Amino acid sequence: MGDNFDNLIGLQKVLQNYGVLITFSGRFTQEVIEELGDAVKKYLETDATSLTDTYNVFSVFIEQTQNIKNYSVKKDSSSLGEQIANSGVVVIGKSNMGYFVSSGNLVATQDVKPLIDQLEEIKQQDKTGLRKMYKEQLKKELPEGSTTAGLGLIDMARKACQPLTYSIVQVDEKVHFFSLQVRV
Amino acid sequence: MDGLIIEQTKSTPKVVLDPQKAKLSIEGQSYPENAFKFYEPIFTWLDEYLDQLQQDVVLEIYFHMPYINTSSSKCMMMLFEKLEEAHEAGKKVTIRWYYDQENEIALECAEEFKEDLGLPFEIIPLNDEGINNGK
Numbered sequence: 001m002g003d004n005f006d007n008l009i010g011l012q013k014v015l016q017n018y019g020v021l022i023t024f025s026g027r028f029t030q031e032v033i034e035e036l037g038d039a040v041k042k043y044l045e046t047d048a049t050s051l052t053d054t055y056n057v058f059s060v061f062i063e064q065t066q067n068i069k070n071y072s073v074k075k076d077s078s079s080l081g082e083q084i085a086n087s088g089v090v091v092i093g094k095s096n097m098g099y100f101v102s103s104g105n106l107v108a109t110q111d112v113k114p115l116i117d118q119l120e121e122i123k124q125q126d127k128t129g130l131r132k133m134y135k136e137q138l139k140k141e142l143p144e145g146s147t148t149a150g151l152g153l154i155d156m157a158r159k160a161c162q163p164l165t166y167s168i169v170q171v172d173e174k175v176h177f178f179s180l181q182v183r184v
Numbered sequence: 185m186d187g188l189i190i191e192q193t194k195s196t197p198k199v200v201l202d203p204q205k206a207k208l209s210i211e212g213q214s215y216p217e218n219a220f221k222f223y224e225p226i227f228t229w230l231d232e233y234l235d236q237l238q239q240d241v242v243l244e245i246y247f248h249m250p251y252i253n254t255s256s257s258k259c260m261m262m263l264f265e266k267l268e269e270a271h272e273a274g275k276k277v278t279i280r281w282y283y284d285q286e287n288e289i290a291l292e293c294a295e296e297f298k299e300d301l302g303l304p305f306e307i308i309p310l311n312d313e314g315i316n317n318g319k
Contacts, residue, residue: 030217034194037215051286055251059289062215062253069217135296138261147218149258 019093019100028069028088037062040092049099056159056184057092057099063152064103064180065090070148071105080108080174087177097183098161104179112168112176119166122157130158156182185236188229196222197249201229206237209246215253223259230263234270241276243267248282248310250290257293264297271303278304285309 015023021043024036040061044054065088072085087106092099107115125133134154142149157164162183169177185203192198197212208230216222237243245267252260267277281298283290291307298305 030195033215038194051284052288055287055289059251059253062251066215066253066255135300138258142258147220147255149219149255151254151258155254 018091019095021092021094023089023091025089027085028065028072028090030069033062033065033069036065036090044099053099053184057101060101060156060159060182060184061090061092063156064101064182067152068103068105071107073147075108078108080106083175084108099184100181101184102179102181104177106171106175107168107178109170109174109176112178115178116168118153119164122153123163125157127158130154134158156180160184185233188225190226199226201226201233203233206241206243207246208243209248211246211248213251214249214256215251216256219253219255219259223256223263227262227266230266234266234275237270237275239274239276243270243275243277245277245279246282247279247294250284250287252293260297264301268301268303278306280306280308282308282310285311 022036022039024032026032037058041054041058044057068088068090072081072088075081075084078084084106088103089105090101090103092101094100122130122133134151137149137151137154140150153164160182165181167179169179171177187203188199188201190196190199192212195213195215195217197210197214200207200209202208214222234243267279271277279301281294283294291309294305294307298307
């Protein structure tokens, strides 16, 4: 690809090889999430999957994109706010193993360690352990003014047919790029 | 006491709180931008309502929510805690949770809420024609 913006064949081929059905890159707003969510659901309904599959994919999509959006809001007042808000990407695709939902965004360097810790803890759990973790978190008293419940990653792991996979790549000393893949 | 009606949007359910009929219904998907902000007025209303609820009145609650995101689940949990507390104080509260019969996720979600609650909680499948929809 490169600087040739009037020719998107390269990008289109990459997406096709990847098995991408729907993708969005840029700033996530509630409106974008709702519209894409509808598109995902409509697509899956015509793709003759079960209603359960449709809602599993839809719900992983919602949790991933709302996580990115909530994180952007949290970082809004920091010097990295703009950069983080514009870094979101989500991909819904299909491979021979089924559907997958992947997302990526920039994460401030100091937030990387807690994120890895949380993901590793989740990855160690089987379905019973995840259920227990979910219930505990669900009943936990949240600090005053919370806007998130801390349940998103656990819920994605519960809906996934395989353990979550992720990668974290350092971009510079301030930010890392975080990618998360969930197979449904 | 006044009722409260919140109209449905793409990401928020329709909510009807009717003090005259002693009914609360929540219908539709729930994945608002900020679930805590969305559910706040419902909590406030419910606190006040449950406080004055007479022992001989049954508060009937209907849910039909095909999809709930995690922060809305947290809010539902908070709502159930309020209802459970009222139930333990001897007030009469019944829950009916409707789900579309192919929607296993909505069923599982209801079952997980139900297992921790002592108040009457009925889970009712709906078929394509909405039969069983005894509202």
